[in-house]
Amino acid sequence: MTAGKRAAAAPTALAEAAERVARLAGEHAVASEQARRLHPAVVDAIRAAGFARHFVPNEYGGTGGGTLDLVRALVVIGRQCASAAWSASIVAGLGRMAGFLPAAGRDRIWQHGPDALVVGSLAPIGRAVESADGWRLSGTWPSISVVDHCDWALFRAVVGGGPKQARVFAVPRTDFLVKDTWTTIGMGGTGSNTVVVDDVLVPHELSFLGDDLFDGRPDADQAYHRMPLQAVNGLLFAAPALGAARGAYAHWSGYAGDKIHNLPAKPLGPGPSRTFYATTLARSAGELDSAELLLERAAATAEQAAGPSPLEVARNARDCALAAELLVTSVNRMFSAAGTGGQSTTGPLQRFWRDVNSAVTHVGLQFEPAALGYAVPATEQ
Known part of the structure; x- marks a missing residue:
């Protein structure tokens, strides 16, 4: 069983490359966690896929890519390894920030090519x-x-x-x-x-x-250098968490499907019923779909040609923080419903559960400051 899916979009070069990164990252996920750093082959794959160059200006050989494309690619990788998706997000996001340097500084950063x-x-x-x-x-x-x-x-x-x-x-x-x-x-x-x-x-x-980064530069050549940091910052942390939550769901839904189909309609004794598993599956899937819709709207808002309004910037921060809450609620429910079997260190569910709960603690995904930031422009409309 799978959660609801958005209408299929034509695959981009980054999305296709993300599939290859995901397969490799999944193979090395346990070893990377044990080593407390990504396997070098995974880092090489992230670089080769174009994440480092995604927001690098075209004049330096970069892609000058879009936010929505990046978010979707990060989710693909996160389904296999949240750490790899997070790392791909970091090198893409910090590559965008390096573009705020003076021309001579940019020349030094990308003197050997756009994949630094x-x-x-x-x-x-x-x-x-x-x-x-x-x-x-x-x-x-x-x-x-x-x-x-x-x-x-x-x-x-x-x-x-x-x-x-x-x-x-x-x-x-x-x-x-x-x-x-x-x-x-x-x-x-x-x-x-x-x-x-x-x-x-x-x-x-x-x-x-630093104000240039947080406020954006209205006269910048690249659209993603004109937008304030808050318009995009939360996306870079929430997208890997969404991918990991999707990975948890893919694993747990198979277990739940067996319970739903094999348990009798009327419980024979104590223990969860088929209705319990059906309800858990439906709620968790709905929360993941809701989080994805919020993040995709935020990504589309961030890259619109006219640039987001102050209210849209604040809404993006709010929606990323709200999506993070939905993700951790969904994953915690599935983990609890999996019982002791889901806690096995040889299975992936406990890793996805730990990764999502860790990722959403990032300062860029906290709801209270996002709510305060949203309230001012919202009440001025």
Whole structure:
């Protein structure tokens, strides 16, 4: 049994490549989790599929791709391995952010081609001091996904020596230390380790104002550089979780189908009835479909030619957070209904369950700040 499906869309190059990544990621999912980082072959497949270049400007050989196309591709991979989907999302999203650098900085990032793997953190927990040659950057940033495989990383830091403002700095992999700290119960394969930058000189061309990223640049050539971060940020974290929830459903629905068809219409004793399994299946499937509809509308809104309005930007953040709640509710219900069999460490259900519950704790998917952000423009209409 399967959850309801949207009308089939013509496969794109990224979607077709995502199928290949998904198969490989699924084969290595258990090993990646045990190693606490993706298998190198999976990272190579993500790069070859075009995720790193998806939002890279055309002038550097990038795809200049769309948000909806990316979301659908991430769901495909997430059905097999949430960590691989999350990692593909990170390199696509941070590649978009690198496009805010000055031209000379972009030239350096993509000097060897559009497939440079860029990762990073927007937590403003570093410090930078301006010098004649650029900025002296120091700080410690936790939870940097895919950092062991990256070429560059972006870090947000507060500028000292004057009015405080946050800037984003691009640092090559050779200039920072990675500390092995990723030991979480879910999303283990993302390798989201800690980065330490110790008084590194960052040239002026490798930095830009953080406000440009959060507000968007109205005069930017690429549409995805004109939209505010909140229009797209939640999608990059919710789409892998949707994929993982779909993976959980694909596994659990087979088990539920056997129960529905084989249990007698009238229970013979204590224990769940066929109605229990039917109800669980229908509710869980409906929640997954609802989450998918919310995310696809948000993705289509983000890439519309005129750009999203302030209310649409806030609605996107709200809908991504709401979708995350639907996903974790659906997966938790299925996991509970699977009984002890679903908890077996040799089966995939417990991994999908852990991954979804971990993914939705990301700060970009919390409902309360999204609700507050939505309430102001909504009440001004």
